[in-house]
Amino acid sequence: MEELIKYILQIGNLNQQQLNLVTQSAIEIALQKDKYFSEAGKIPRQVGFVVEGVIRGCYYNKEGEEITRCFISENSLVVDYVNFEANTISAEYLQACTDCKLIVFSKQHWEDLSQIIVGWDNIKNKMVQLCMYQKSRKGPVVSQDATTRYLEFMENYPSLINRIPLTYIASYLGVTQQSLSRIRKNIR
Structure with missing residues (x-):
């Protein structure tokens, strides 16, 4: 949980009591290589923070080919946030490329923090923006060799x-x- 606390404190200020509420709302899990954090065809139900390992975002194109869209490594949020927030079915997979250690919030706990901690929404929004940026940035330019x-x-x-x-x-x-x-x- 220490890594998550450091990450949060880089983004915003919370007191010890608030940090305790955050850590009590999450659980640590191990995600084995090739297992899915979230899957296409299902509604994403959790937000994760990568402590160790690498997760990739991927989907299948019209021809049935698997396309890797992004990589998410340590000290980053991992979530299909648009579908998580909208409670809609995802079109992509978030799959462990390596054995991973994650800190995970259920949708309910993630939302409850907004009701309990003043300023959590601002911190959450900044974390989500970073997550979205990391998932969209630095994609290969197809016109390059x-x-x-x-x-x-x-x-x-x-x-x-x-x-x-x-x-x-x-x-x-x-x-x-x-x-x-x-x-x-x-x-x-």
Whole structure:
């Protein structure tokens, strides 16, 4: 919970009693590699904070191909917030790329904090904005050649290169795993 407290205090000010309420509203869970935090076809029911590990956002296109849209690593919120907030069915999966340790709030506990803690809505909104930015930022530009996309990936996500399967990186970059292997070989 210490990591979550540090994260919250970077965004806003809460006293010890308020911080205790936040930590009492959450539980720590382990999410094994390849397991889902939330799934397409279901309504997201929880907000998570990544303590350890990497989660990816992915979906299936019209051709049935799996597309990785983003990576979410330590000290970040993980949630399909638009559908979580609207109570609507998600079109994407949030899947563990590695074994993960998360701090998780149920929808009810997340909403209750707004009723109990003055100023929680402001902190929550800032956390959600960061989450949305992280999920949307630094996507590969399809008009760039694959090598440039990979070099930008290495620059934007240096800590992920050796932590997540190449298939996910290839999917994110919009290339085949064979092409990615060639690119990596040529860069060395």
